[in-house]
Amino acid sequence: MSEAVPLTGEPLALDLVNTRPTAGDLLATPGDLRSWWGLQADRLPDEAPQEVTAADLAAVHAVREHTARALDHVRRGDEPLAADLEALNQAQRAAPAINELAWNGSAVAATRRRDGSPGRRLAAHLAEAAAELLVDPAVTKIRECEADDCVMLFLAAHPRRRWCSAARCGNRMRVARHYQRHKAR
Numbered sequence: 001m002s003e004a005v006p007l008t009g010e011p012l013a014l015d016l017v018n019t020r021p022t023a024g025d026l027l028a029t030p031g032d033l034r035s036w037w038g039l040q041a042d043r044l045p046d047e048a049p050q051e052v053t054a055a056d057l058a059a060v061h062a063v064r065e066h067t068a069r070a071l072d073h074v075r076r077g078d079e080p081l082a083a084d085l086e087a088l089n090q091a092q093r094a095a096p097a098i099n100e101l102a103w104n105g106s107a108v109a110a111t112r113r114r115d116g117s118p119g120r121r122l123a124a125h126l127a128e129a130a131a132e133l134l135v136d137p138a139v140t141k142i143r144e145c146e147a148d149d150c151v152m153l154f155l156a157a158h159p160r161r162r163w164c165s166a167a168r169c170g171n172r173m174r175v176a177r178h179y180q181r182h183k184a185r
Contacts (some may be wrong), residue, residue, distance in 0.1 A: 007165055010154055012043050012129040016060075016140065017068045018152045018164070027064070030057050037122065044125060049118040063091050063123045063185020067130040071153070074134050075142040088134075091127035095120040145169050 008015050019026040019036060026035050030052040037048035066087040070080040095116035101108055114121040133139060138155060145152045145164035152164035163169040 007152060007168070008039055011024060011124065012040065012132050013067050013133040014153050015040065016064050016126055016129075017071060019064065020068070020151070022151050023150055027057065027060065030054060033057050033060055033129065045112065045114070046118060046124065046125075053117075053119060055106065056117065057117045059091070059094075059123035060126060060133070063126045063130065066091075067126070070134055071139070071142065074139050077140065080134070088127045089129055091123045092131070093124075095124035097124070097128070101106055126155065 007018055010018065024144050024168060025032075033056060034052040036045065037052070041047065063105075064085040070088065073080040079089055095114040097114045098138045099110040099182045100113045101110055103109075114124055116124070141156045142153050143156050144159070145154065146162045147164070147169035150164060151164040152169075154161065
């Protein structure tokens with residue numbers, strides 16, 4: 001992955017959008033995507049394939065861009081662009097999910113599966129995560145980190161939360177304030 005390590009732990013759609021910090025793109029190469037996919041493995045239905053292609057990366061980039069724009073509007077209470085919503089819908093349709101039924105020996109079991117290449121399945125799953133976040137009333141609680149040089153988004157579970165990460169931006173901002181207070185002495 002590129003020099004920075006992505007933040008994880010926010011809703012999946014926010015984690016995806018947050019792969020674009022001010023310092024560059026954390027999903028710049030297929031290898032970066034494979035690494036991020038591994039970091040998110042517990043929230044994704046498929047394991048990262050051995051080889052992630054440029055087409056896989058392009059599909060995920062498209063979902064990320066449309067998700068970021070739609071979230072930017074919706075979290076402020078504004079109407080998102082129809083093109084962004086349609087692109088997210090198309091990403092889901094490109095690898096539709098079905099509940100595949102099978103007999104497990106004693107009952108019918110359902111396994112959720114998607115058709116398509118690994119990258120299309122990932123993009124569809126990420127677009128679905130974006131759709132779930134966009135319709136969640138909590139979307140209005142999404143905030144941008146208050147650190148001067150940070151553009152990360154987070155879902156504020158507590159109204160006093162100000163930073164994407166207390167360990168990263170929060171600590172850095174507290175140290176900077178301390179330095180400014182004591183510099184004048």
